[in-house]
Amino acid sequence: MEVHVDRERCQGHNRCYALAPELFDVDDLGNAFELNDGLVMAGLEEKARLAVANCPEYAISIKE
Amino acid sequence: MTAHPRPPVIDWATDFDHTDPQWVADPYPIWDELRRACPVARSERYGGTWLPVRHRDVAAVAYDTEHFTSRSVVVSEVRPGPDDMPAPIGVAPPITSDPPFHALARRLLLPAFSPKAIAALEPLTRDLCRELLAATDGKTEFDAAVEYAQHIPLRVIIGMLGFPQEDADIFRRFIQMILEDVGASAAHRQEQMERGEIDEYIDARITEHLAQPRDDLTTFLLEAELDGNKLAPEHVRGTMVLLMIAGIDTTWSAIGASLWHLAQHSEDRKLLASKPEVMATAMEEFLRAYAPVTMARLVAKDFEFDGCPMKEGDWLLLPFPAANRDPEVFDGADDVRLDRADNRHSAFGLGIHRCLGSNLARMELRVALEEWMACYPDFELVDPSLVTWSAGQVRGPRQIPVRILTKAG
Numbered sequence: 001m002e003v004h005v006d007r008e009r010c011q012g013h014n015r016c017y018a019l020a021p022e023l024f025d026v027d028d029l030g031n032a033f034e035l036n037d038g039l040v041m042a043g044l045e046e047k048a049r050l051a052v053a054n055c056p057e058y059a060i061s062i063k064e
Numbered sequence: 065m066t067a068h069p070r071p072p073v074i075d076w077a078t079d080f081d082h083t084d085p086q087w088v089a090d091p092y093p094i095w096d097e098l099r100r101a102c103p104v105a106r107s108e109r110y111g112g113t114w115l116p117v118r119h120r121d122v123a124a125v126a127y128d129t130e131h132f133t134s135r136s137v138v139v140s141e142v143r144p145g146p147d148d149m150p151a152p153i154g155v156a157p158p159i160t161s162d163p164p165f166h167a168l169a170r171r172l173l174l175p176a177f178s179p180k181a182i183a184a185l186e187p188l189t190r191d192l193c194r195e196l197l198a199a200t201d202g203k204t205e206f207d208a209a210v211e212y213a214q215h216i217p218l219r220v221i222i223g224m225l226g227f228p229q230e231d232a233d234i235f236r237r238f239i240q241m242i243l244e245d246v247g248a249s250a251a252h253r254q255e256q257m258e259r260g261e262i263d264e265y266i267d268a269r270i271t272e273h274l275a276q277p278r279d280d281l282t283t284f285l286l287e288a289e290l291d292g293n294k295l296a297p298e299h300v301r302g303t304m305v306l307l308m309i310a311g312i313d314t315t316w317s318a319i320g321a322s323l324w325h326l327a328q329h330s331e332d333r334k335l336l337a338s339k340p341e342v343m344a345t346a347m348e349e350f351l352r353a354y355a356p357v358t359m360a361r362l363v364a365k366d367f368e369f370d371g372c373p374m375k376e377g378d379w380l381l382l383p384f385p386a387a388n389r390d391p392e393v394f395d396g397a398d399d400v401r402l403d404r405a406d407n408r409h410s411a412f413g414l415g416i417h418r419c420l421g422s423n424l425a426r427m428e429l430r431v432a433l434e435e436w437m438a439c440y441p442d443f444e445l446v447d448p449s450l451v452t453w454s455a456g457q458v459r460g461p462r463q464i465p466v467r468i469l470t471k472a473g
Contacts, residue, residue: 011418014179018344029171030178030423053406054348056414 001040002063003048005032009059016051016060023048032059070109070247077102081109082139082358082381083247088455092398095386104372110139113379114363114372119390119410121370125361125382126414131369132361132380133162134417138243138457139360139379141250149298151364156306157299159417166416172288173303173420176224176281182423185220189428192219193435205446208327208436208464209320216432217315220424225307226280227269238262239313246456266301281307307421314356315425317460318411319432321354322347324461325400326437327445332402337441340434346402347430352409353400355385358457359413384410385459442470 003023005016012030016023022044024032040048040062052060073084076094081087087094095117098105105115116122125132135151136144137159144155154160158169175181196215200206218232238261245252269282277283285300295303326333335342359382363374374380388409391397412419419425445451446465454462 011415012174012422013412013418014423017179026179028178029174050405054408056408056410056412058408 001045001048002038003034003040003051004038004061004063005034006059006061007031007033009057011057011059013056015054015056019054020044020047020051024051038063077105078107079109080105080107080113080115081247082457083455088453088459091383091385091459092389095383095389096398099386099390104370106372110141110379111143112375112377113139113381114369114374115381115383116370117383117386117390119387119393122382122384122387122410123414125369125380126359126410126417129163129166129416131364131367131374133364134160134166135162135362136160137360138246139381140246141248143362143377143379149302153299154302155298156302156309158303158420159306159310160302163416168290169299169303170416170420172290176284177420177423179423182427185224185424186427186431188223189216189220189431190435192216193432194439197435197439203468205465205467208323208443208466209316209461210463212436213319213323213432213464214313214316216319217312217425217428220428221307221311224281225269225304226273226278226282231265234265235308235312238265239309242309243313243454243456243458262305263301266304269304270297270300310419311421311424313454313458313460314419315421315428317356317454317458318351318354318425318429320461320464321356321459322350322429322433323436323466324445324451324464325350325354327443327464327466328448329400330442330444332400333437333442335402336433336437340437342402343430343434343437345404345407347426347433348407348409349400349402349404351411351426351429352388352394352404352407353398354460355388355409355411356458356460357411357413357419358383358385358459359417360457381457384413439472440468440470441472443468 010031016032017026023035025035026032048062052062073079073081098117103118107113133151135154149155152162152165158166161169196212200211222229273282273286288295361380363376363378365376367374389397412422443466446467450465451461452463454460
């Protein structure tokens with residue numbers, strides 16, 4: 001599983017970083033990006049799903 | 065100016081007014097009815113105003129910076145005039161700015177409000193909450209809005225700007241003037257603004273900071289550069305007004321509404337008292353269900369939106385709190401579920417104007433509720449009819465008399 005942040009859509013709500021800091025980080029402006037090239041380690045699948053389901057801008061996607 | 069000078073609203077689809085007592089008391093049934101019958105309402109009040117209520121329409125407007133300008137974001141009888149800073153800068157950048165200037169003005173401020181910068185303010189905020197709660201020690205009844213919620217964001221932002229803490233009352237009066245007296249006549253409002261009190265106050269703080277620079281947001285703005293030039297004085301002043309106004313009654317409303325909810329739901333109090341970790345989803349659910357902020361736009365050019373003939377200069381209210389109750393997006397939209405795991409709410413707006421202070425607001429809300437619950441795990445309203453709500457585009461309880469049932473050891 002991989003997660004991806006669409007940097008054009010991200011407006012820095014920081015929901016993904018709050019919910020899954022293992023998968024996302026934020027830059028100095030507060031905009032999010034995925035860690036480890038988006039790779040979701042085993043056991044973090046639910047956190048990845050939550051990050052998608054809590055992004056107000058629909059900026060995060062998952063690739064199985 | 066507290067008297068309501070306007071005729072009562074009879075038909076919400078053709079004559080709505082966001083300062084009407086019925087809207088102020090409980091806007092949710094009004095939005096439900098409009099969502100079913102007429103998703104974009106129109107009113108001739110305030111010189112012509114539109115109101116979308118579905119999530120998809122609110123989002124579409126928020127994302128459309130071509131047909132809608134942010135030049136003014138507070139609906140009143142007064143539209144921006146020839147003497148006001150024109151688009152794309154506007155009177156209080158970046159909230160009143162449009163692309164492309166908006167991104168520059170916003171980028172300047174974002175680092176000061178990033179999650180990591182805000183985390184550093186948490187210990188001070190926690191101390192402040194404890195101090196406010198300690199001041200209520202021994203009282204069995206007190207006002208949770210007046211004695212607790214309102215002070216938290218106010219004191220934090222005064223500290224961030226480097227203004228004197230004893231000016232809190234002055235700040236409260238300015239907020240009242242700008243955000244709550246919007247039902248006032250055009251003449252009254254014009255006169256208020258022309259008195260220039262706010263500019264005078266800010267100019268005095270700027271003079272102090274120029275004479276003696278400090279490690280705060282005011283000095284930061286005075287020294288900041290855009291394209292190698294210092295910011296224009298009106299840009300600095302406008303941004304300071306924005307930080308003073310936008311950061312305070314919004315968060316105080318969110319804290320107050322959350323406590324108001326908890327005071328009426330013993331099962332939710334028990335849940336938070338026994339499982340403090342539920343706060344992570346609970347605070348997002350409070351933000352969704354009781355989102356305080358309705359934004360506004362001006363139509364930038366004539367065009368048709370959802371079959372509605374929008375004319376340049378029309379107001380448009382952008383009710384994120386209504387989008388958050390749209391059953392097309394939220395399951396059981398009117399139920400408050402503290403463990404709601406999937407919550408794409410837009411309490412902080414959508415698109416390029418996402419609330420700059422959202423990380424600060426979330427930290428303040430979480431800390432305020434955590435400290436309250438740790439001190440007063442069980443409490444109730446003294447009398448629901450004594451609760452009063454603010455009028456205008458920021459909705460929150462202004463008086464919440466509570467009775468303490470259990471104080472933690």
